[in-house]
Amino acid sequence: MRIYKAKDYEEMSQKAANIIAAQVVLKPECVLGLATGSTPIGTYSRLVEKYEKGDLDFSKVTTVNLDEYKGLPRENDQSYYYFMHENLFDKVNIDPASTNLPDGTKEDSDAECARYEALIQSLGGVDLQLLGLGHNGHIGFNEPADVFEKDTHCVDLQERTIEANKRFFASADDVPRQAYTMGIGTIMRAKKILVVVSGEDKAETVAKAFFGPVTPQVPASILQMHPDVTVVADEAALSKSPV
Numbered sequence: 001m002r003i004y005k006a007k008d009y010e011e012m013s014q015k016a017a018n019i020i021a022a023q024v025v026l027k028p029e030c031v032l033g034l035a036t037g038s039t040p041i042g043t044y045s046r047l048v049e050k051y052e053k054g055d056l057d058f059s060k061v062t063t064v065n066l067d068e069y070k071g072l073p074r075e076n077d078q079s080y081y082y083f084m085h086e087n088l089f090d091k092v093n094i095d096p097a098s099t100n101l102p103d104g105t106k107e108d109s110d111a112e113c114a115r116y117e118a119l120i121q122s123l124g125g126v127d128l129q130l131l132g133l134g135h136n137g138h139i140g141f142n143e144p145a146d147v148f149e150k151d152t153h154c155v156d157l158q159e160r161t162i163e164a165n166k167r168f169f170a171s172a173d174d175v176p177r178q179a180y181t182m183g184i185g186t187i188m189r190a191k192k193i194l195v196v197v198s199g200e201d202k203a204e205t206v207a208k209a210f211f212g213p214v215t216p217q218v219p220a221s222i223l224q225m226h227p228d229v230t231v232v233a234d235e236a237a238l239s240k241s242p243v
């Protein structure tokens with residue numbers, strides 16, 4: 001695991017965008033695994049800037065997103081579909097047909113999760129997976145649990161996650177209670193993983209996830225077992241870690 005300490009959010013975003021850009025330049029037809037949440041927004045803006053300057057071409061890139069709220073239609077401005085279009089897809093030359101997310105409107109969880117998992121495998125797997133880190137150590141929507149869930153599945157969101165995400169909704173009651181998410185196995189099968197983390201409020205979680213024991217109670221801790229992980233975190237997020 002490589003840990004890159006950035007000065008602040010801006011530097012974290014720049015460094016993460018450089019790593020993603022290098023992947024696209026080296027393999028234009030790559031599969032990028034993408035993430036939502038507030039942390040990667042700066043990374044996406046830097047990628048858009050690179051595209052606008054003519055330094056990046058997304059025309060052959062395929063994307064698969066980590067997760068989606070169950071029950072939210074695409075037009076809902078809190079759906080991850082909407083987020084991805086707003087922050088990246090509509091601003092670069094990616095083919096919309098090559099962008100993929102779980103479909104939150106599908107009622108049959110087992111069928112939708114099986115479809116999504118099969119789709120990822122049919123693409124030959126993910127070349128570079130971008131991840132954020134939840135306050136409770138979740139990645140995607142893999143919440144702390146007794147076991148690591150392997151494949152794409154439907155999760156019940158935990159109170160802390162609903163609390164953290166309610167800032168985006170009119171009230172906590174409007175936050176969906178379930179989501180579809182890639183599993184830990186799906187994430188771990190990615191060839192490379194890039195984690196972005198920012199802020200003092202994640203410092204405890206960063207220390208546990210990357211320097212503590214590997215346990216499903218801190219889902220991100222499994223990343224210590226992956227052969228090619230880069231963590232790009234700012235000084236505040238690393239303030240409780242031995243680096």
Ligand SMILES: N[C@@H]1[C@@H](O)[C@H](O)[C@@H](COP(=O)(O)O)O[C@@H]1O
Pocket residue numbers: 035036037038039040066067131132133134135138139140141161165
């Ligand atoms: N499902 C997403 C995660 O993929 C993300 O990492 C997390 C942290 O978000 P933020 O970056 O806003 O702290 O939020 C959501 O729960």
